[in-house]
Amino acid sequence: xxxxxxxxxxxxxxxxxxxxxxxxxxxxxxxxxxxxxxxxxxxxxxxxxxxxxxxxxxxxxxxxxxxxxxxxxxxxxxxxxxxxxxxxxxxxxxxxxxxxxxxxxxxxxxxxxxxxxxxxxxxxxxxxxxxxxxxxxxxxxxxxxxxxxxxxxxxxxxxxxxxxxxxxxxxxxxxxxxxxxxxxxxxxxxxxxxxxxxxxxxxxxxxxxxxxxxxxxxxxxxxxxxxxxxxxxxxxxxxxxxxxxxxxxxxxxxxxxxxxxxxxxxxxxxxxxxxxxxxxxxxxxxxxxxxxxxxxxxxxxxxxxxxxxxxxxxxxxxxxxxxxxxxxxxxxxxxxxxxxxxxxxxxxxxxxxxxxxxxxxxxxxxxxxxxxxxxxxxxxxxxxxxxxxxxxxxxxxxxxxxxxxxxxxxxxxxxxxxxxxxxxxxxxxxxxxxxxxxxxxxxxxxxxxxxxxxxxxxxxxxxxxxxxxxxxxxxxxxxxxxxxxxxxxxxxxxxxxxxxxxxxxxxxxxxxxxxxxxxxxxxxxxxxxxxxxxxxxxxxxxxxxxxxxxxxxxxxxxxxxxxxx
Numbered sequence: 365x366x367x368x369x370x371x372x373x374x375x376x377x378x379x380x381x382x383x384x385x386x387x388x389x390x391x392x393x394x395x396x397x398x399x400x401x402x403x404x405x406x407x408x409x410x411x412x413x414x415x416x417x418x419x420x421x422x423x424x425x426x427x428x429x430x431x432x433x434x435x436x437x438x439x440x441x442x443x444x445x446x447x448x449x450x451x452x453x454x455x456x457x458x459x460x461x462x463x464x465x466x467x468x469x470x471x472x473x474x475x476x477x478x479x480x481x482x483x484x485x486x487x488x489x490x491x492x493x494x495x496x497x498x499x500x501x502x503x504x505x506x507x508x509x510x511x512x513x514x515x516x517x518x519x520x521x522x523x524x525x526x527x528x529x530x531x532x533x534x535x536x537x538x539x540x541x542x543x544x545x546x547x548x549x550x551x552x553x554x555x556x557x558x559x560x561x562x563x564x565x566x567x568x569x570x571x572x573x574x575x576x577x578x579x580x581x582x583x584x585x586x587x588x589x590x591x592x593x594x595x596x597x598x599x600x601x602x603x604x605x606x607x608x609x610x611x612x613x614x615x616x617x618x619x620x621x622x623x624x625x626x627x628x629x630x631x632x633x634x635x636x637x638x639x640x641x642x643x644x645x646x647x648x649x650x651x652x653x654x655x656x657x658x659x660x661x662x663x664x665x666x667x668x669x670x671x672x673x674x675x676x677x678x679x680x681x682x683x684x685x686x687x688x689x690x691x692x693x694x695x696x697x698x699x700x701x702x703x704x705x706x707x708x709x710x711x712x713x714x715x716x717x718x719x720x721x722x723x724x725x726x727x728x729x730x731x732x733x734x735x736x737x738x739x740x741x742x743x744x745x746x747x748x749x750x751x752x753x754x755x756x757x758x759x760x761x762x763x764x765x766x767x768x769x770x771x772x773x774x775x776x777x778x779x780x781x782x783x784x785x786x787x788x789x790x791x792x793x794x795x796x797x798x799x800x801x802x803x804x805x806x807x808x809x810x811x812x813x814x815x816x817x818x819x820x821x822x823x824x825x826x827x828x829x830x831x832x833x834x835x836x837x838x839x840x841x842x843x844x845x846x847x848x849x850x851x852x853x854x855x856x857x858x859x860x861x862x863x864x865x866x867x868x869x870x871x872x873x874x875x876x877x878x879x880x881x882x883x884x885x886x887x888x889x890x891x892x893x894x895x896x897x898x899x900x901x902x903x904x905x906x907x908x909x910x911x912x913x914x915x916x917x918x919x920x921x922x923x924x925x926x927x928x929x
Contacts, residue, residue, distance in 0.1 A: 402431025541585025555652030614668025622661030694733025701726030
């Protein structure tokens with residue numbers, strides 16, 4: 365009983381410390397937000413030179429004063445208390461401290477950068493009415509960002525957990541701002557060129573104003589991205605969060621942007637040739653942004669795919685699967701739309717304008733998505749489970765991820781096909797039972813039928829690929845006969861490698877007891893036995909319970925235990 369009480373007290377103390385940290389950092393988070401909001405409001409009023417401080421908004425001034433003086437003072441006091449305790453290793457290594465720094469850093473970065481970039485963009489357009497609030501907000505939150513960046517990088521008190529989150533979040537935020545601004549600016553330039561070609565004039569402000577505003581956002585986002593990704597070493601991070609950012613935002617985001625832009629651009633060109641029912645200016649309106657999106661998406665896709673190629677095989681396989689999924693959606697959508705439009709054309713002797721336009725849209729999606737999927741997935745390069753370049757089949761986690769992808773695509777396609785089949789059945793029965801308003805059966809079912817054909821093809825192909833790769837797998841090792849039920853491991857050294865050997869050798873459940881006289885646990889040392897020696901010691905041992913004692917000088921004692929109380 366005396367041995368249990370200290371452990372229970374220690375566990376209770378740890379839980380109380382965790383709760384205390386969560387409450388303290390949540391309170392500090394809220395107080396920093398309140399204090400910064402109040403300071404921004406006061407600075408906005410100070411920048412309004414030549415007007416009364418309170419003007420007609422006495423309530424707003426009182427709120428800013430309360431937030432700044434009361435909230436800011438409480439935040440400063442609580443921060444000082446927290447900062448003094450961060451000299452302790454347990455405080456610095458706590459999850460709550462890492463969450464707080466990452467959260468405030470993210471909020472401050474987004475707030476001050478969007479405020480300042482928006483102010484510059486407004487000034488470029490001659491909209492100077494709202495520059496003071498944006499400047500006040502930007503300056504105050506830039507100070508909060510700099511303050512928390514200093515704490516984040518502090519050598520003695522910076523967070524030990526989640527310390528890579530600010531770098532990744534800042535890189536992703538700058539990436540989104542920069543890529544969006546650059547694509548918008550390029551789209552504006554191309555749109556202006558298209559308007560000149562179409563001999564049309566746009567009403568309103570000059571075209572270059574929106575382009576320069578977009579360039580401001582592109583430059584600002586590019587600076588934020590460079591500061592975190594290049595200067596801050598974000599491109600060198602190999603954490604799970606960094607890999608997710610590269611795969612999802614870089615590869616998948618760039619792939620979606622490139623495919624959607626290319627499909628739209630091809631659709632516009634096809635309409636110029638085959639469907640010029642609308643005015644030329646209206647037809648060409650989406651061409652410039654579409655070409656810009658395709659160019660920017662291709663650039664982002666290529667850069668992040670090359671970056672992923674320099675990482676693990678699992679990472680390379682993941683980005684290929686994501687890009688393949690995006691291209692597959694585009695191609696399958698094109699097939700479904702083509703079937704839909706073909707049934708619409710067969711429904712009447714005259715090809716309607718809407719049906720023709722729909723058909724051109726489906727052709728555009730299939731023309732772009734099909735080759736892109738073929739290039740990324742490379743069906744001819746995966747015979748019987750072969751690798752993407754026709755070499756050896758992927759193995760390990762990469763092969764497992766590929767098989768999971770095949771099963772997931774097949775399952776989702778089967779579910780969608782089932783739902784569309786039910787919709788077709790409902791429409792068919794309603795057509796047969798509704799004698800007053802029959803309409804056209806082809807017109808009722810052509811949209812769900814197109815979706816059914818597309819998802820059926822996708823499901824059939826991926827199910828076949830999964831079966832081929834499953835049949836090509838080498839036979840696994842024979843199942844291991846379990847001779848030991850439970851191993852009690854007594855050691856004063858690092859139990860992880862010993863537990864791994866015991867699990868591989870016997871498949872038994874393992875309970876670790878630490879020796880009181882075994883010295884500090886470590887990753888090696890004179891009392892750490894050789895894993896091969898431990899495996900040999902377990903050969904031929906059987907029993908429901910086995911005691912394994914690691915003694916001084918790495919001596920191994922294996923004792924089968926008899927049943928009893």
